[in-house]
Structures are given as C-alpha cells and as structure tokens.
C-alpha cells in the first residue's frame with residue numbers, strides 16, 4: 416500500500432466563513448440548546464425548519480462540533496435488535512438518505528454497507544436472531560457465511576486457524592459512513608440561515624428554575640433568559656442535569672479511535688467485531704479509521720489509555736493482516752455518556768420546559784438526523800415524538816428498559 420500523491424478529498428470545502436462569527440447572546444430566547452455538537456445543531460435546524468421556531472440559541476462551551484461530533488468514526492446503520500431502537504435508528508437512516516439534498520451541502524454519505532462479524536456459536540445465534548428481527552421491522556439485513564464476508568470485503572482474514580475465526584456476519588447494505596464535520600457544518604449553516612444564533616465559547620454554568628419551570632441559563636457570557644432549555648451536551652449531561660436538581664443514571668467514559676496515514680482505497684465497506692473488539696473503515700481521504708470499546712474508568716479527559724490502542728491494533732491485525740505495515744497517524748478520545756441499558760434518554764424532565772437528550776454512548780452519530788427531528792418535535796410540542804417515546808428517563812424506575820447492550824451487544 417502506498418500513499419496517494421493527492422488525497423481523494425483534497426478538493427472539498429474548507430471551514431465555511433459563518434463558523435468564525437460569534438454573536439453576542441441576546442437577553443432572552445424561546446429555546447436555548449446547550450451543546451453545539453451534531454445533536455444540538457440538528458435539533459436547532461429541525462426546530463426552525465419543521466416547527467418555525469427560530470428565536471433559538473445554540474450555546475457551545477468550546478467551538479462548534481469540536482466534541483464527539485469531531486471525534487467519532489461515523490458509522491451509520493440501523494440494524495439494532497429491539498423495535499424501539501430500530502424505529503429511531505431507521506428513521507434516522509431514512510433522513511440520512513435525503514440529507515445532502517435537504518441541507519444543500521455535501522456530507523459524503525456513502526452507503527458502503529456494514530458487516531458485523533460473528534466469531535462464536537453464540538455470536539452466530541444472536542446475529543441470525545437480529546437479522547430476523549431487522550427483517551420483521553422492514554430493515555435490510557442479511558446473514559452471510561465466511562465466503563460471503565470475503566466476497567464483500569476481500570481483505571478480511573476468514574481462515575479457520577486464527578484465534579477468533581470468522582464464522583459469518585450480519586450485513587446491512589444501506590449502512591455506511593459520512594463526513595462528520597460536513598454534517599455539522601451543513602446543519603449549522605442551514606440553521607444559521609434561518610435565524611438561529613450559534614454562540615461559541617459560551618459555557619452553561621447554571622440552570623435557573625422558578626415554580627418548577629426553567630427560566631434561564633447562567634453562562635460564561637452572562638445570564639440568558641429562556642422559555643425552554645434543551646440539553647445536548649453528550650458526555651456532560653449528568654453535570655448539567657444536576658444544575659436543575661435532576662440525577663441521571665449515566666456514567667461518562669473516554670472512548671478512543673485512531674487513524675492511519677492516508678492509503679490508497681483498500682477497504683470497500685465497514686467491518687465491526689465485538690468479540691475481538693475493533694471496527695474498521697476507510698475514510699474518503701484514505702485513512703483507515705479504527706475504533707474500540709470504551710475505556711473502563713470514568714473521566715472527562717479527551718484522551719484514553721494506551722493499552723486499549725494496543726489491544727485494538729492486535730485485533731485489527733488478526734482480522735486484516737494486510738494492515739501490518741500501515742503507520743499510525745493520530746489517536747484521540749471523546750467523552751461519551753453511557754446509560755445502564757445502553758440506550759439513549761430523550762424526552763421531558765420533572766422540570767417544566769427542560770428537555771434531555773443524552774446517553775447515546777458509543778452510537779449517537781448515526782442518530783443525528785433522527786434525534787434532531789424527534790427532539791425538536793418533543794421541544795415544540797412538549798410531548799415526545801412516537802420514535803423517542805420509549806426512551807424516557809422514567810424507564811429506569813418503571814423497568815421498561817430497552818436493553819440493546821444485553822440483546823444485540825453491538826457498539827457504535
């Protein structure tokens with residue numbers, strides 16, 4: 416493998432100019448969105464576009480989309496086990512399919528398919544069950560044997576003499592990847608054009624309530640009155656909710672990923688393996704993009720521990736011996752908030768006018784359009800959209816969990 420002289424993505428747009436604008440916050444807004452990542456920006460866009468609510472501010476403590484939105488590995492799929500999950504993720508995938516046209520901005524959405532490998536008899540049984548559940552929900556899903564895996568992705572090692580042999584895989588052809596920064600800029604640009612204020616370097620430090628309702632946010636740039644406040648601060652949701660006296664069942668963990676140097680196209684799809692715990696795709700520019708599981712300790716530092724990368728590399732090499740001479744270019748981490756059932760919390764809170772969107776753990780990028788649409792509906796109507804109705808905070812007391820972790824055990 417050699418590096419191309421001109422990376423394939425070299426002609427693509429630079430940062431749009433409006434990102435450098437940073438308006439003074441107004442004294443009050445109808446809706447304040449805390450967090451300028453993908454979810455916050457998408458929510459602002461659908462609030463303006465679908466519900467005509469444009470007196471909206473997105474407050475970001477750093478720079479727009481510099482959190483998980485900048486750090487994720489961009490896998491998009493909807494092949495989750497339970498009806499509740501496949502409902503919201505498939506809604507999202509359908510929106511992805513029309514998003515470039517909707518936003519009028521390139522997002523390089525590429526439906527190159529996703530293989531989820533099975534390495535044990537139990538993996539095979541769980542995977543076949545998930546394929547059947549997906550089909551019943553109208554989601555494209557196939558079970559492929561090792562020869563089928565090799566046909567879809569010739570560089571996967573399917574020989575039976577490795578430590579964790581590939582026994583087959585689920586395949587979702589409509590799944591794929593997109594370019595995450597363009598997705599954020601596309602939403603930001605369109606929301607900005609409809610009158611939404613995008614305010615950077617503005618950290619929310621307090622939430623004010625009166626008579627059981629939210630009234631304002633305190634920020635590093637002053638107090639801002641708000642009719643409604645929507646939290647989209649992945650990784651920091653419990654810190655923010657606590658400012659309004661709400662305790663969330665979330666744990667914040669670093670989640671790491673890495674890229675290789677730019678290489679010629681060698682990897683035609685996305686391959687994920689839970690058993691050996693690595694997943695790999697090749698970005699449009701040519702880097703191999705690899706991710707792993709969460710670091711096991713809690714923390715807010717956007718870096719992770721080296722032993723995770725080490726394990727990730729040995730897993731990757733077993734599956735893809737062809738990568739043996741590729742060089743590592745960059746590693747990083749983001750902070751994800753993980754809920755006990757590995758499903759998100761999206762909806763109302765005990766405080767009037769305060770809404771929660773959190774707990775997406777390792778898999779919220781793919782949900783960006785879907786949750787933006789559903790969360791905007793929830794805020795506009797003070798009532799959940801049918802797709803996020805199951806993902807209430809109350810489920811942790813009623814027991815109506817959506818246990819994707821125990822069921823599908825598929826990360827990202």
Ligand SMILES: Cc1cc2nc3c(=O)[nH]c(=O)nc-3n(C[C@H](O)[C@H](O)[C@H](O)COP(=O)(O)OP(=O)(O)OC[C@H]3O[C@@H](n4cnc5c(N)ncnc54)[C@H](O)[C@@H]3O)c2cc1C
Pocket residue numbers: 449450451452453454455474475476477478479480481482483484485486487488489490491617618619620647648649650651655670671672706747748749750751775776777778779780781782827
């Ligand atoms: C390494 C890695 C790989 C991943 N891979 C995938 C994948 O392949 N597929 C997938 O679907 N998902 C993936 N994810 C998960 C996905 O990135 C997240 O679930 C999703 O991005 C979260 O939503 P967001 O984009 O709004 O978050 P973010 O971009 O993190 O946005 C939250 C924002 O809130 C801001 N904020 C926090 N506190 C405050 C405050 N007090 N005041 C103001 N602003 C505040 C932060 O600065 C941040 O910009 C991955 C995540 C990581 C870290």
